[in-house]
Structure formats: C-alpha cells, structure tokens
Amino acid sequence: xxxxxxxxxxxxxxxxxxxxxxxxxxxxxxxxxxxxxxxxxxxxxxxxxxxxxxxxxxxxxxxxxxxxxxxxxxxxxxxxxxxxxxxxxxxxxxxxxxxxxxxxxxxxxxxxxxxxxxxxxxxxxxxxxxxxxxxxxxxxxxxxxxxxxxxxxxxxxxxxxxxxxxxxxxxxxxxxxxxxxxxxxxxxxxxxxxxxxxxxxxxxxxxxxxxxxxxxxxxxxxxxxxxxxxxxxxxxxxxxxxxxxxxxxxxxxxxxxxxxxxxxxxxxxxxxxxxxxxxxxxxxxxxxxxxxxxxxxxxxxxxxxxxxxxxxxxxxxxxxxxxxxxxxxxxxxxxxxxxxxxxxxxxxxxxxxxxxxxxxxxxxxxxxxxxxxxxxxxxxxxxxxxxxxxxxxxxxxxxxxxxxxxxxxxxxxxxxxxxxxxxxxxxxxxxxxxxxxxxxxxxxxxxxxxxxxxxxxxxxxxxxxxxxxxxxxxxxxxxxx
Ligand SMILES: [Zn+2]
Numbered sequence: 001x002x003x004x005x006x007x008x009x010x011x012x013x014x015x016x017x018x019x020x021x022x023x024x025x026x027x028x029x030x031x032x033x034x035x036x037x038x039x040x041x042x043x044x045x046x047x048x049x050x051x052x053x054x055x056x057x058x059x060x061x062x063x064x065x066x067x068x069x070x071x072x073x074x075x076x077x078x079x080x081x082x083x084x085x086x087x088x089x090x091x092x093x094x095x096x097x098x099x100x101x102x103x104x105x106x107x108x109x110x111x112x113x114x115x116x117x118x119x120x121x122x123x124x125x126x127x128x129x130x131x132x133x134x135x136x137x138x139x140x141x142x143x144x145x146x147x148x149x150x151x152x153x154x155x156x157x158x159x160x161x162x163x164x165x166x167x168x169x170x171x172x173x174x175x176x177x178x179x180x181x182x183x184x185x186x187x188x189x190x191x192x193x194x195x196x197x198x199x200x201x202x203x204x205x206x207x208x209x210x211x212x213x214x215x216x217x218x219x220x221x222x223x224x225x226x227x228x229x230x231x232x233x234x235x236x237x238x239x240x241x242x243x244x245x246x247x248x249x250x251x252x253x254x255x256x257x258x259x260x261x262x263x264x265x266x267x268x269x270x271x272x273x274x275x276x277x278x279x280x281x282x283x284x285x286x287x288x289x290x291x292x293x294x295x296x297x298x299x300x301x302x303x304x305x306x307x308x309x310x311x312x313x314x315x316x317x318x319x320x321x322x323x324x325x326x327x328x329x330x331x332x333x334x335x336x337x338x339x340x341x342x343x344x345x346x347x348x349x350x351x352x353x354x355x356x357x358x359x360x361x362x363x364x365x366x367x368x369x370x371x372x373x374x375x376x377x378x379x380x381x382x383x384x385x386x387x388x389x390x391x392x393x394x395x396x397x398x399x400x401x402x403x404x405x406x407x408x409x410x411x412x413x414x415x416x417x418x419x420x421x422x423x424x425x426x427x428x429x430x431x432x433x434x435x436x437x438x439x440x441x442x443x444x445x446x447x448x449x450x451x452x453x454x455x456x457x458x459x460x461x462x463x464x465x466x467x468x469x470x471x472x473x474x475x476x477x478x479x480x481x
C-alpha cells in the first residue's frame with residue numbers, strides 16, 4: 001500500500017490496457033496540458049456538488065478565475081468567535097482567520113490574524129472570553145506561513161506574552177521576522193512530529209505558496225472522538241515556475257499524509273477557500289456540532305486534495321509550456337449486486353474517466369485475514385473464484401493499491417462492507433426488509449456505478465422495478481423489519 005506518487009513514472013502501461021486508454025489519450029493530446037489538468041480537477045469531484053461548485057472553483061481560481069479571486073479578497077467582514085470542535089474555536093474575518101485550540105494546560109493558536117490591532121480587537125478578547133488568565137494561559141502559536149495575514153499579529157503577541165512565548169514558523173519564511181520565531185525545518189520534507197502546548201501534531205513542510213509554508217496533521221476532538229484534520233498551510237499557487245512546481249509536489253505529499261493519518265477534514269485559515277465559513281454558518285443554523293460539517297470523511301478529503309493537485313498541475317502547465325505531469329485520477333470501488341455475500345465476492349473499479357481495467361484488487365476478510373486477489377475486466381469488475389469462502393456478517397475490505405502509467409496516476413481506492421447472504425439486503429443486516437426497499441426507492445434515478453446493489457435487476461439503473469424485485473424477496477410478511 002506504500003505507493004508514492006511524486007515522481008515522474010516511466011510508461012509501464014500493459015499492452016492489454018492500451019486499447020482502453022486509447023480514446024482518452026487521443027482526447028488528451030487535443031487539449032493543452034493546462035486545460036487537461038483543469039478538466040481533471042473537475043472530473044475528480046466525482047459529481048459531488050460541494051466539491052464541484054465550491055472546492056474545485058476555489059483551489060483552481062489562481063489558474064482560471066481571477067475574477068473570483070478578486071471578489072474573495074474584498075470579503076473582509078469580521079466573523080464572531082465560534083466553537084467548531086470540542087477543543088477548537090475560530091475567530092477572524094471572512095477571508096482570513098485563526099484557530100484557538102484548548103489543551104489541558106492552556107490555549108494555543110494557529111495563525112495570528114493580520115496585525116497587532118487584530119490581536120487587541122479579536123484574538124485577545126476571544127481568549128479572555130474562553131478563560132485566559134483565570135483558568136489557562138496561552139502556550140504558543142504555530143504560523144502556517146510568513147505572509148502578513150497569518151503572522152501580522154505575532155509581534156503584538158510577543159509584546160504581550162514575553163520573550164519565552166513560543167511562536168513556530170517554517171524556517172524558509174523566517175528571514176527578517178522581528179518576533180523571534182522558533183524555526184520548523186522547511187528542508188525536511190518528511191513528517192516532523194511536534195508538540196504544541198502539549199498537543200502532539202505532525203507538521204509537513206509544504207513549500208510553494210511560500211518557501212516556509214508548513215501544513216500539518218492536527219488532532220482535534222469532535223463530540224468526544226479524536227480525529228485528524230489537515231491544516232492547509234498555503235493555497236494561492238505561485239506563478240513562478242519553480243515555486244509552482246514546489247507547490248505541486250507539496251500537495252502530492254499532503255495527499256499521502258491524508259492517507260497515512262486517515263485525516264477526515266481541513267482546518268484552513270482561509271475559511272472562504274475550504275468552505276469553513278459555510279461550515280460555521282451551518283453549525284450556527286443547526287445550533288449543534290453533532291454531524292459536524294467540518295468532518296467530510298477521508299474519501300472526500302482525498303478527493304479534495306486530488307483536486308488541489310490537479311489545480312497545481314494546471315498552474316505548472318500554464319507557467320511552463322514544456323511541463324508534462326501525469327493526470328491524477330480518483331478511483332473508487334463498489335461491491336456489485338449480490339456481493340459481498342457467501343456466494344459472491346465482486347467489486348468494480350472506476351474513475352471519473354470510466355472503468356479501470358486490468359488492475360489487481362485485493363479482497364480481505366476481517367475475521368480470518370483471508371485474501372483473494374482478482375484482476376478487473378474490461379468493465380472494471382473483479383470477481384473472486386468460488387473457492388474463496390466467507391462467513392455471513394464478516395467484514396470484507398476490497399482495495400486497489402493504485403497504478404501509474406506515465407500519462408495517468410490512478411489513485412488508490414478502498415471499500416468495506418459486511419457480508420450478506422441475501423440479494424437485496426442493501427444494509428447487510430441479514431434480512432430483506434422495508435429499510436432495504438426504501439433505500440432502493442431513494443436511489444431511483446440517481447447515478448450509480450456498475451454492479452450497484454440498489455440495481456437488483458442489473459439493468460444499469462435504479463428503477464421502481466428494482467424495488468418490486470426486492471419486495472418479492474422480503475424475509476418477512478409485508479417486508480417487516
Ligand atoms: Zn499567504
């Protein structure tokens with residue numbers, strides 16, 4: 001599973017796969033590299049409306065939408081202090097903010113707003129209202145990068161909290177800083193574990209936006225559960241050739257970090273970019289952080305970073321006409337109808353370019369650890385032989401390790417499901433009942449992948465006929481549950 005995607009990979013496409021790629025390659029060659037990557041960013045949204053209408057537009061606006069960028073820069077209204085996790089608050093403005101983190105022994109900050117005046121008017125009152133001095137002190141600050149909208153308040157913090165107050169900044173941005181930052185090593189591109197106010201976090205040097213940009217994997221508590229979030233250290237993609245290339249490589253390493261640490265959402269000082277502002281509006285509207293909108297899940301976060309990566313590749317192509325970077329394609333796995341079950345184990349592998357043929361996928365049973373390896377066919381479908389025996393209710397994980405072939409990098413995918421021995425048992429609870437039927441009804445006319453269990457009659461779409469087919473298979477009278 002340890003696949004690194006960073007390097008330029010030699011073309012290793014199996015001749016078997018070549019025919020399937022032919023159509024895409026012909027199309028690709030008719031597009032500019034820039035447009036091909038922009039289109040890939042769009043495709044990698046997988047049709048998710050938030051990723052398509054928000055995430056993709058913002059992370060790519062440096063390449064293709066200067067009007068949006070200009071509009072965002074004008075949005076400077078203050079946003080009130082808001083709790084977004086059990087132990088994290090946001091305060092600042094629409095276009096930039098900071099996070100206040102509560103630790104057992106005191107508070108820490110991620111970023112410092114624009115200026116000393118912002119510290120006096122926003123940071124300090126916010127900390128006071130959360131109990132600074134009376135119950136806890138300020139233990140340190142981590143600054144994502146050295147632009148004024150992130151470290152503008154650092155001198156004022158130094159003045160208030162004294163010479164021993166730790167302020168961490170990537171070493172690449174440290175030149176000329178008057179607040180005596182403690183350097184985090186920008187030349188070390190591996191994971192650097194680091195304690196901020198007693199909280200163990202992992203920083204990831206991600207040069208590009210600035211030489212010293214530091215992203216992080218940051219643990220927070222969400223309704224009592226610890227979850228890892230990705231702190232996006234810097235987003236605006238530079239026009240300079242080498243810096244834009246650094247940005248691209250940094251985003252690729254962020255993708256790997258999201259996988260390695262199972263990160264499930266972002267903390268972004270620019271909530272206007274990652275959707276944090278909308279998440280806060282939603283929390284305010286629903287008056288609860290249960291079902292926290294910041295938690296988008298690992299799969300959607302991986303899509304997000306793959307979109308960022310394609311925006312970065314588009315910028316590299318825009319500023320360097322000789323550049324050629326492989327296109328990153330998000331893939332996904334879906335168990336097919338009647339699977340996973342005691343009689344059938346099959347899953348289809350797709351990207352938003354179509355089925356992914358001739359690839360190895362691995363099915364693994366949780367209880368016994370037994371594995372089955374199968375190749376995807378021309379429809380992307382991989383099927384285990386009948387000798388792979390499984391027990392009802394066991395948990396099975398199917399995974400694809402990813403594949404690079406010079407023009408494309410097909411990203412890894414994984415899906416977990418419980419074994420059912422029943423067709424139409426959509427929720428795999430061991431019986432076919434009205435919950436399964438209503439799941440099918442809700443799926444009518446929605447786009448599905450090949451072999452979707454909702455498509456009980458296997459005609460490639462979800463219709464009332466699938467609900468009828470399954471109603472006849474209900475375990476109890478009147479589909480009782
Ligand atoms: Zn910046």
